[in-house]
Amino acid sequence: MEAEVIKAELVLPTHMSFKRIQMYGKYPKGQSKVRWKQLKQILQAEICQNYSPDEPNYVNIESPPSMQPCKRICDITGFEAPYHDPRTNLRYANADVFKLVRSLPNEYVQRYLALRKAAVVLR
Amino acid sequence: MPFISKIQRQTDYNRFPPSTPIVIDNGASYFRIGWAGETEPRVIFRNIVQRPRHKSTGETVTIVGDHDPALLKYFDCTRSGPRSAFDSNVVFQFEIMEYILDFAFDRLGANGSRIDHPILITECVCNPVYSRSKMAELLFETYGVRSVAFGVDAVFSYKYNQLHGICEKDGLAICPGFTTTHVIPFVDGEPVYKGCCRTNIGGYTDYLKQLLSLKYPHHMARFTWEKVEDLKMEHCYIAPDYALEAQLFQKGGKEAEDKTRCWQLPWVPLPTEEPPSEEEIARKAAIRERQGQRLREMAEAKRSSRINELENQLHGLEFLLQQLGQVQEEDIPSFLSETAKGEPKPEQAENEEKADSCTSDKYPLINVPDNMLTPDQLKEKKRQIFLKTTTEGRQRAKQKCVEEELERERKTQQDEERRLENPQLYLEQMHTKYKELYEKIELRKRLKTNGGHTNGSNSGGVGRGERLNAAQRERMRLLTTAAFDRGKGEDTFGAKDEDWQLYKLMGKDNDDDDDGADEDEAELARVSSRLQEIDSTFVPKLEPTASQPAITEVPHVRPLTKEDFQIVLGVERFRCPEILFHPNLVGIDQVGLDEMTGVSIRRLPSKDKALENRLTSSVFMTGGCSLFPGINERLEAGIRMLRPCGSPIKVARALDPVLDAWRGASLYAANSRFHQQTFSRADYYEKGEDWLRRYQVRYTL
Numbered sequence: 001m002e003a004e005v006i007k008a009e010l011v012l013p014t015h016m017s018f019k020r021i022q023m024y025g026k027y028p029k030g031q032s033k034v035r036w037k038q039l040k041q042i043l044q045a046e047i048c049q050n051y052s053p054d055e056p057n058y059v060n061i062e063s064p065p066s067m068q069p070c071k072r073i074c075d076i077t078g079f080e081a082p083y084h085d086p087r088t089n090l091r092y093a094n095a096d097v098f099k100l101v102r103s104l105p106n107e108y109v110q111r112y113l114a115l116r117k118a119a120v121v122l123r
Numbered sequence: 124m125p126f127i128s129k130i131q132r133q134t135d136y137n138r139f140p141p142s143t144p145i146v147i148d149n150g151a152s153y154f155r156i157g158w159a160g161e162t163e164p165r166v167i168f169r170n171i172v173q174r175p176r177h178k179s180t181g182e183t184v185t186i187v188g189d190h191d192p193a194l195l196k197y198f199d200c201t202r203s204g205p206r207s208a209f210d211s212n213v214v215f216q217f218e219i220m221e222y223i224l225d226f227a228f229d230r231l232g233a234n235g236s237r238i239d240h241p242i243l244i245t246e247c248v249c250n251p252v253y254s255r256s257k258m259a260e261l262l263f264e265t266y267g268v269r270s271v272a273f274g275v276d277a278v279f280s281y282k283y284n285q286l287h288g289i290c291e292k293d294g295l296a297i298c299p300g301f302t303t304t305h306v307i308p309f310v311d312g313e314p315v316y317k318g319c320c321r322t323n324i325g326g327y328t329d330y331l332k333q334l335l336s337l338k339y340p341h342h343m344a345r346f347t348w349e350k351v352e353d354l355k356m357e358h359c360y361i362a363p364d365y366a367l368e369a370q371l372f373q374k375g376g377k378e379a380e381d382k383t384r385c386w387q388l389p390w391v392p393l394p395t396e397e398p399p400s401e402e403e404i405a406r407k408a409a410i411r412e413r414q415g416q417r418l419r420e421m422a423e424a425k426r427s428s429r430i431n432e433l434e435n436q437l438h439g440l441e442f443l444l445q446q447l448g449q450v451q452e453e454d455i456p457s458f459l460s461e462t463a464k465g466e467p468k469p470e471q472a473e474n475e476e477k478a479d480s481c482t483s484d485k486y487p488l489i490n491v492p493d494n495m496l497t498p499d500q501l502k503e504k505k506r507q508i509f510l511k512t513t514t515e516g517r518q519r520a521k522q523k524c525v526e527e528e529l530e531r532e533r534k535t536q537q538d539e540e541r542r543l544e545n546p547q548l549y550l551e552q553m554h555t556k557y558k559e560l561y562e563k564i565e566l567r568k569r570l571k572t573n574g575g576h577t578n579g580s581n582s583g584g585v586g587r588g589e590r591l592n593a594a595q596r597e598r599m600r601l602l603t604t605a606a607f608d609r610g611k612g613e614d615t616f617g618a619k620d621e622d623w624q625l626y627k628l629m630g631k632d633n634d635d636d637d638d639g640a641d642e643d644e645a646e647l648a649r650v651s652s653r654l655q656e657i658d659s660t661f662v663p664k665l666e667p668t669a670s671q672p673a674i675t676e677v678p679h680v681r682p683l684t685k686e687d688f689q690i691v692l693g694v695e696r697f698r699c700p701e702i703l704f705h706p707n708l709v710g711i712d713q714v715g716l717d718e719m720t721g722v723s724i725r726r727l728p729s730k731d732k733a734l735e736n737r738l739t740s741s742v743f744m745t746g747g748c749s750l751f752p753g754i755n756e757r758l759e760a761g762i763r764m765l766r767p768c769g770s771p772i773k774v775a776r777a778l779d780p781v782l783d784a785w786r787g788a789s790l791y792a793a794n795s796r797f798h799q800q801t802f803s804r805a806d807y808y809e810k811g812e813d814w815l816r817r818y819q820v821r822y823t824l
Binding site for chain 2: 009010011012013016017018019020021023026034036037038039042043045046056057058060061062063064065066067068070071073076077078079080093108111112114115116117118
């Protein structure tokens with residue numbers, strides 16, 4: 001280790017005095033082989049538990065969809081966008097922006113759409 | 124930078140008795156830890172972990188929090204991005220959590236064999252019991268903590284500010300955080316979780332980062348997360364009405380100019396090449412002319428030498444003819460060999476003459492009828508017939524050649540005459556002809572490549588009818604007729620030999636096309652060469668290459684100016700915070716901040732008008748995202764739209780939205796009755812998960 005790295009104490013030391021079980025004891029092979037449950041799985045497990053619906057839990061308190069009409073803004077400039085391009089599925093504000101939209105390579109189109117979560121995801 | 128990390132190791136750990144609780148604010152963005160009763164947390168750092176490999180030793184190390192990038196150059200950070208223990212404000216990766224806690228306790232100065240203090244740790248609203256139990260387990264087992272309490276950070280913030288009079292006993296706490304936004308109603312100082320409301324929209328640094336990267340793809344490397352966060356803090360604001368602001372910018376008036384911020388990146392102006400001076404240009408032109416002259420001279424010399432050669436040949440042949448007239452027939456071969464003419468032409472002439480002279484000798488048998496000849500003679504006769512026909516055919520072909528040449532000569536002569544009499548008209552005609560031919564060839568090439576492309580990319584599918592050219596359409600037609608000719612059920616294609624002629628037809632179709640193309644190209648070449656000769660201003664259009672792509676944009680090769688290195692933040696300044704109020708803009712189908720208050724009030728179990736009024740008259744904002752200018756007014760306007768007319772609305776912001784949660788928790792933990800709210804290891808193991816789920820601290824002590 002270089003001197004300045006040690007001085008800055010950048011790296012986490014491997015032995016901590018206040019710990020009962022050290023990290024290398026818990027995970028002898030480096031990183032843990034345990035697959036932690038993702039949030040989706042945790043929530044599914046919760047739902048399966050059949051708690052009474054009155055009690056608030058993580059899923060209960062989520063907010064509903066909006067009642068207001070959806071605001072459409074141009075994907076590129078941010079202005080109000082009444083128009084929609086059927087080929088690329090982007091929204092645009094006026095003719096100049098449209099020219100830009102049509103000249104974008106596909107990668108950028110997908111990234112703009114991903115901002116809106118409207119990209120085509122091939123999985 | 125408003126958020127600063129404090130990671131200095133504390134030295135006074137031993138001063139605190141084991142009854143002093145340690146207060147941890149475990150947020151998705153920052154992790155704050157300190158002692159109860161103090162006003163500032165001791166250690167603050169970003170809640171991320173990196174595990175890069177050291178470049179020289181190769182071992183994998185752990186780095187917690189954000190650090191000076193200069194030091195990180197010793198590590199290979201390509202395969203280890205920063206990882207967070209959170210998944211949208213719920214802790215799920217407890218290994219990372221352990222690293223973070225290690226680091227935190229270490230910097231707090233912990234020593235001894237266990238953490239001997241009660242711990243108050245924050246969590247999200249309605250934390251799933253899995254997460255809670257795993258956290259408790261971690262603290263109890265690994266760190267040996269004696270007792271633990273869980274609380275919600277927004278509530279602590281509210282209580283703290285309630286003490287300071289910012290908000291009332293009943294009110295609404297709105298907490299836009301790093302990953303989510305919560306609205307929690309308070310009745311009698313206690314949060315009512317039933318009326319709680321959560322939208323999964325939060326810190327929009329990512330959104331801003333994406334927008335800027337897309338707008339300025341050249342400078343993508345500049346937009347690091349930290350830098351974008353700085354930009355966000357400094358420049359973003361919330362517009363009172365998005366549509367109006369957008370229109371303002373669209374018009375591009377002076378007010379829009381005022382509101383636009385410009386970030387100048389460091390750049391170095393390239394040394395400009397001076398435009399070539401006059402002398403340079405003149406010199407280059409002179410060189411070019413000299414080269415052209417040289418080429419012309421060479422061409423002339425070649426032509427004249429060729430003319431000389433041909434003339435010599437002509438003289439020789441004339442002489443020969445003369446001599447032949449004098450000499451007798453039989454002496455021709457010897458005479459020719461004497462004169463030692465080794466050229467093929469005289470030889471050919473000799474052969475032909477020989478053949479001619481022998482015609483009458485050699486084919487005597489032809490005229491003799493068959494029945495008078497012996498079998499040998501018959502064979503002889505057949506051979507003679509064959510020879511005769513071939514020689515006759517050759518002669519005919521030669522004659523045709525000669526005729527064609529004459530024809531061509533005549534045509535060129537006519538051309539010349541036409542040119543001489545009316546040069547201008549002739550030139551125009553040539554030009555038009557050239558253009559037509561060129562276009563025809565272009566079209567055919569385009570069709571061919573288009574057809575070729577689609578056929579190639581279709582992986583054999585011949586179903587696309589629209590882009591096939593004539594040949595391919597013909598081929599398809601042939602194929603389909605062949606396929607359907609046989610009738611149902613039986614496929615006897617190939618039984619007869621004639622069936623395979625189909626492919627020959629198809630092949631021929633293609634060839635015809637090519638031949639046609641070649642003809643046209645030859646014509647085009649001729650016309651262009653003619654034009655080049657007579658017209659000095661004609662420039663033949665470059666032959667399109669085989670790999671002709673679709674229209675490609677010529678990259679601008681102008682020198683980069685100062686403006687290219689400026690990042691302009693105009694609309695983005697208020698577009699990004701807008702997603703807090705309209706999550707639809709990023710595709711999240713949930714309500715925004717202003718509507719969330721309505722939902723929250725609606726969800727309350729008790730419907731009391733007076734209570735609602737009290738709630739709205741004390742709306743409290745906390746959390747990192749509430750620091751933006753203009754959010755108060757916007758929220759007020761939003762709530763006013765939802766509530767009946769005339770209801771009192773007052774929006775207040777926390778004293779310090781970022782640190783108030785920790786301060787509130789610290790105050791709470793310092794209270795003497797805090798230990799009643801904690802639970803110990805024994806409790807946890809005895810009472811089980813169900814009890815843990817129902818466990819909530821009582822916030823008013």
